[in-house]
Amino acid sequence: MIRLFDSVRGEISELQLRDAGEVSMYVCGPTVYDLPHLGHGRYTLIWDVARRWFTFRGLEVRFVSNITDIDDNIISRALRDHTSEPVVAATYEQKWWEAMDLIGVARPSQVPRATQYVVQMVELISSFLDDGVGYATSDGIYFDVSRVSDYGLLAGQPLDSLRAGARVEANDEKRSPLDFALWKFAKPGEPSWPAPFGDGRPGWHTECVVMSLGLLGDGFDLHVGGFDLKFPHHENERAQAVAAGHTFARHWSHSGWVMVGSEKMSKSLGNFTSLTDLVEKTDPRAYRLLVLRSHYRSPIEVTPATIGDAQRALGRLDTLARRFDLSALAGPSLEVASEFTWGEGGKALFEKVGGFLDNDLDTPSAVAALFEAVSGANSAADQGDDALAQELARAVNALFGALGLALLSTSHLVDETSGTLVAERDEARSLKNWAEADRLRGELVALGWVVEDSPSGTQIRRP
RNA sequence: GGCGGCGUGGCCGAGUGGUUAGGCAGGGGCCUGCAAAGCCCCGUACUUGGGUUCGAAUCCCAACGCCGCCUCCA
Structure with missing residues (x-):
């Protein structure tokens, strides 16, 4: 039984799967107009770990994560770089995958791109116009949030209280400041797709709801992302799904952010470090270990001090790998627990660590238990109990592998x-x-x- | 203004009312020709003030400080 904090219920609850033995999860992916930063690195690592763990547990995981390859940011980037939107999107999508490979994030099962689903988006928006849930203004088609009775579910507060605090937006044609764009009419020179209600491009919230429902179907299991997507992005995805008569995600979960000093790292604050920069200077595995050592819902600080700390802790693990000549597990492929022979001590460790991970992905406790087992293995070996030592070391290696962290015993080429x-x-x-x-x-x-x-x-x- | 979260030893970072989290750094010891690695031991922490309790870092109230969402954002 896997338990995970549910953002709607506001508590840890059992993951009730739509289909037994199978997890369908959707992770909101990047808008590809710039280099990925540490924040992207963190959420991709966290959900990669979750996915790997579910797989290790023997579940069949369908892991869908999109690429947003058309949006305002891409358009302005293309203008700035004197190039076209498809070139911007292709360039930064490649940078994205390069970074993902470096930090060892496994490729999703499927990677939908927004531009490939425009036809379905246009259909959805048309149906909203037919139902009166959508309405046109001079610059696009908007969604009337008042038409969804439980709007505010993800935000954790009712519509009127949200409205009270909402800041004034420029567009006074909107019925409510909270109404959001389903479709933006193309301005001259902007990329556009044909639609009966006027050529243009889809809104971000519409992209994700169409792709997630399209690929995973009604009532898929788990929709995740960073905390800052909870509202309004996820709220608006859900609102559309509900308005269209669909059952949306059964479970929502959100991950914490990366802090810079006392501020959240974000594009808008301009205080970000690119993932590429970080992993050029340090072992990419150190970032994964740093992420694993704090809980996924807590904020983390990535500084030379904390990353150095993780780097040295990693050294301890690699020393174990050398001592016991462990071969690296974890890579692009995912491991499954049933393929290991654990031995008694190893099995006990697996159960202990598994208990932590099954309980709201408690990686800090799991890592602590694994470090204890590292001492256990070394200690056993020092005392001559090679059998136990080997068993523990192999289990540690397997379990770190399950979390996507490969222990390296590489003996470097000696000249x-x-x-x-x-x-x-x-x-x-x-x-x-x-x-x-x-x-x-x-x-x-x-x-x-x-x-x-x-x-x-x-x-x-x-x- | 509304909603949510946080404040733990030198640092990072877990903690489900009572028994060692863990890592890094530091000190002592064992081992070693000396080191390194490894092992053992050590600091005795919980923002403040009240309260509940036999007992609270853990529950309640208040204060202070900090952060996030409510606008593009992972």
Whole structure:
């Protein structure tokens, strides 16, 4: 049984699946007009972890995440860069996938692009116009939120209280400030699609509802995204689904943001660090570990200090991988628990960690338990209990793999010069010529190696 | 103004009323020729003020500070 915080109920509740053994989830993807930043990195990592865990648990996961390849931001970016919208979208979509690959986020099962669903969007909007739920203004077609009785469900407050606080918008043709654009009429030079109610382009909220329902169907299991999408984006998606007579997501969940100092990282504040920049400077796995060590609904701060902390903690895991010669798990492919042979100690760890993860994706507790098991494995090995040590180490490796974190035991390629120095040092040590041994160690360190003695002699690796 | 969240040891970060979270950094020890790695031990934290309770970081009330959503936003 998997439990997850539900944003509508406001409490942790059991994930009631539409079809037994199968999870259908939709993650609002990026609008591709700029490089992905740490905030994008965080939500993609979190939902990647959730997906991997569900899969590891033996569930069949249909994971749909869209690409918004037409919207106002893309249009202004194309203008700024003196190029076309399709070029902007293609360029930054590629950057997106490059970043996802670097941080080890598995590709979605399906990736719908908004421009491929315009026909269905036009149909939906037409039906809204027929029903009077949609209405035209001089610049587009809008959705009348008052027509959905429980509008405000995601916001957690009723329509009138939202309206009271709503800021005034420029467009006074709207019946309510909360009404949102289903369709924007094309201005000269803007990309547009034909529609009986006037050529133009779809609104963001309409894109997502059409793609999620179109691919996953009525009453799909789980709709997720960052907290800031809860309202109005998700509210408006749902409003359209309900108005069109569909059952929408059974469960909603939202992830916390990345903080910069005491502010939320966001495009509009301009205080973002690109994901590409981060992973160029540090091991991308450190970011995943940092994300795993805090709860997905809490804000996190990504600073040189916190990322360095994670980097060193990661070092401890890689040391385990070296000591036990573990081969890296986790990659583009997803792991399944039933394919492992756990052993008694490993099985106990799996159950403990699984208990945490099944309970609202409690990765901090899971990671803590895994680090305890790292000590357990090392300790067992120090005391000569190799069987237990191996079992624990393998289980740790498998479970981190299940969370998408690959432990690396890579013995870096040793060049001839360094190899000779190692051999000479071992020779010197066997002759108890400590001065010479230390001198040779110094040379290796100068070449950038970390030098460690082991029962089988000098071991070198890159830091 | 409405709604929601947060305030934990040097730092990060979990904590479901009572027993060690975990990591990083630091100190001591074991091991080691010396190191490194590993193992063991250590700091004894919970914004403030009340209250409930045999007992509260954990529940209630208040205060202070901080953040988010209500507008494009992951």
